[in-house]
Amino acid sequence: MPEVKFYYFHVKVAGEAIRMLLAYGSQEFEDIRLSDEEWAALKPTMPFGQLPVLEIDGKKYAQSIAISRYLGRKYGLAGKDIEEDFQIDQVMDFFGDLRTRAIALFHEEDEANKAKIQKEYEKNYYPVTLKKLNEIITENNGHLALGKLTWADFVFAGIYDCLRVLLKIPDIDEQFPNFKKLQKSVLSIPKVKAYCDKAPKADW
Amino acid sequence: MPEVKFYYFHVKVAGEAIRMLLAYGSQEFEDIRLSDEEWAALKPTMPFGQLPVLEIDGKKYAQSIAISRYLGRKYGLAGKDIEEDFQIDQVMDFFGDLRTRAIALFHEEDEANKAKIQKEYEKNYYPVTLKKLNEIITENNGHLALGKLTWADFVFAGIYDCLRVLLKIPDIDEQFPNFKKLQKSVLSIPKVKAYCDKAPKADW
Numbered sequence: 001m002p003e004v005k006f007y008y009f010h011v012k013v014a015g016e017a018i019r020m021l022l023a024y025g026s027q028e029f030e031d032i033r034l035s036d037e038e039w040a041a042l043k044p045t046m047p048f049g050q051l052p053v054l055e056i057d058g059k060k061y062a063q064s065i066a067i068s069r070y071l072g073r074k075y076g077l078a079g080k081d082i083e084e085d086f087q088i089d090q091v092m093d094f095f096g097d098l099r100t101r102a103i104a105l106f107h108e109e110d111e112a113n114k115a116k117i118q119k120e121y122e123k124n125y126y127p128v129t130l131k132k133l134n135e136i137i138t139e140n141n142g143h144l145a146l147g148k149l150t151w152a153d154f155v156f157a158g159i160y161d162c163l164r165v166l167l168k169i170p171d172i173d174e175q176f177p178n179f180k181k182l183q184k185s186v187l188s189i190p191k192v193k194a195y196c197d198k199a200p201k202a203d204w
Numbered sequence: 205m206p207e208v209k210f211y212y213f214h215v216k217v218a219g220e221a222i223r224m225l226l227a228y229g230s231q232e233f234e235d236i237r238l239s240d241e242e243w244a245a246l247k248p249t250m251p252f253g254q255l256p257v258l259e260i261d262g263k264k265y266a267q268s269i270a271i272s273r274y275l276g277r278k279y280g281l282a283g284k285d286i287e288e289d290f291q292i293d294q295v296m297d298f299f300g301d302l303r304t305r306a307i308a309l310f311h312e313e314d315e316a317n318k319a320k321i322q323k324e325y326e327k328n329y330y331p332v333t334l335k336k337l338n339e340i341i342t343e344n345n346g347h348l349a350l351g352k353l354t355w356a357d358f359v360f361a362g363i364y365d366c367l368r369v370l371l372k373i374p375d376i377d378e379q380f381p382n383f384k385k386l387q388k389s390v391l392s393i394p395k396v397k398a399y400c401d402k403a404p405k406a407d408w
Contacts, residue, residue, distance in 0.1 A: 048298050048336060066293035073286045086265065086274040093267035094252050100304050113317050132252060 004029035007042070008052040011202050014064040015052040017158030020186065021068060021151060023195030025075035033200065065092060065155065072151025079146060088145040088152050091136060095144070095152075098129050099159060102166040118168065126167060130176050137178035142185060149186075157186035162204040208233035211246070212256040215406050218268040219256040221362030224390065225272060225355060227399030229279035237404065269296060269359065276355020283350060292349040292356045295340060299348070299356075302333050303363060306370040322372065330371060334380050341382035346389060353390075361390035366408040 004022065008015035010033040022029045034042065039051065046053050047062040054061040061067050069089075072078045079085040105121065108114040136144060144152040160183045164172055173180045187196055208226065212219035214237040226233045238246065243255065250257050251266040258265040265271050273293075276282045283289035309325065312318040340348060348356040364387045368376055377384045391400055 047294070049332070061290060061294065063294045063297035066290055066297045069293060070286055070290040073289075082274055082277045085277075086270055089270035089273060090251070090265065090267045093270045096300075097304075100301075101308070104305070104308060110317060110320070113314060116314070128253070 001028060002057045004057075005032055005055040006030065006052065007032045007034060007046070007055065009034055009039070010200060011162070012158055012204055013162045014159065016202075017068050017151075017154040018052060018054060018064060018071065019199070020158055020192045020195060021071040021075065021077070021154050023191050024077070024154070024189060025071060026191060031199065065096065068151050068155050072154070075151075077149065077151040077154070079150070084146055088150050091144045092152050092155065094129075095133065095156065098133070099163065101125070102163060106166050122169070126169065130167075130169075130172070134176040134178045137182055142178070142182060144182070149189075153182060153186050157183040165204050205232060206261045208261075209236055209259040210234065210256065211236045211238060211250070211259065213238055213243070214404065215366070216362055216408055217366045218363065220406075221272050221355075221358040222256060222258060222268065222275065223403070224362055224396045224399060225275040225279065225281070225358050227395050228281070228358070228393060229275060230395060235403065269300065272355050272359050276358070279355075281353065281355040281358070283354070288350055292354050295348045296356050296359065298333075299337065299360065302337075303367065305329070306367060310370050326373070330373065334371075334373075334376070334383075338380040338382045341386055346382070346386060348386070353393075357386060357390050361387040369408050 004027055006015070006018060006022065006029050008018075019029075019031060034051070043049050047060050050062060052062075052064050052067070054067050061070065069078070069092075072088075073085075079088055101121070105114060105117050108117065139147075141147040143149055144156060156179075160179060169175065186192060208231055210219070210222060210226065210233050212222075223233075223235060238255070247253050251264050254266060256266075256268050256271070258271050265274065273282070273296075276292075277289075283292055305325070309318060309321050312321065343351075345351040347353055348360055360383075364383060373379065390396060
């Protein structure tokens, strides 16, 4: 078995999908959760100077979605051809817009502007996007694509606790019941559950 | 040959890579460039209610990067295995962050805030990101990944004229000479050049 290290912080956010995919693939890995000080020292050695980074036998892999797709294809969680892979990628890109915008808003430092954008998103962006996403899950038998479990579901399940905090929609689980259900279905896969049960607890 | 339609606006931005990939693949297509009024009428019929959309024999494909990857794999512009595909995806995700942030800034309506973010990006984000991207192209023999032409180069070449406007770095071509060179190398591929020569001209 290859020697695998996973570098990230002690949060789920963009890293949990990768941890869960590794667990699904029965791949043992060193789950390295860096402090800010440790990260400052390591940053220059990492591709793009960013985390998360997966290291397999000394070779470094960066960018969380690219890594998730790679592991998904490795562990039989991708499509059977380029048509099916496209179906997954299409939904991941749509979801990626939501993730990117929510995270950018979280990092907005100007409080007045942050409140303004939040209001605008709550009015014009979140409702239509979340409704669409909820519909997609209905159409796909409780999953994001292909009507079955794919690596995209891991990406969603891994970041959902974070997303819920970022979006600030108190009744999101009631309004869009598919989200929590999809997350639960991934977290209850026995190998994934075994990882989650013994992993250090992070809120989001 | 399948019947292909490509729906977008009369701009290059996120659509030109797809047009060029279709040309590279010798795929004839109807290059539909919608006015805002035409788009408003079509929007409800499109996946995710967004453009660009590619239609192949009546089946619709959305999300520009997902489409580019799909066409890239179809036309022999992807990796030979999941390791190589990962190398492409990793750089595409890194580049995607730049693209997303620059476009979000363009759409920022508060002029004072826009100027503030532009200044902050010019100081802390653009220089390090563009330097890294320029290095990646040097390391990859004038390309973005695998040391050879891939679909990622088409994505870059297609959006570069737009990016140059968005980033507002007057001497970007001199500071990072690989960018213009990479774009030129894609645009000079005979089938791509033939498309560009006869396509309606758009500035960005």
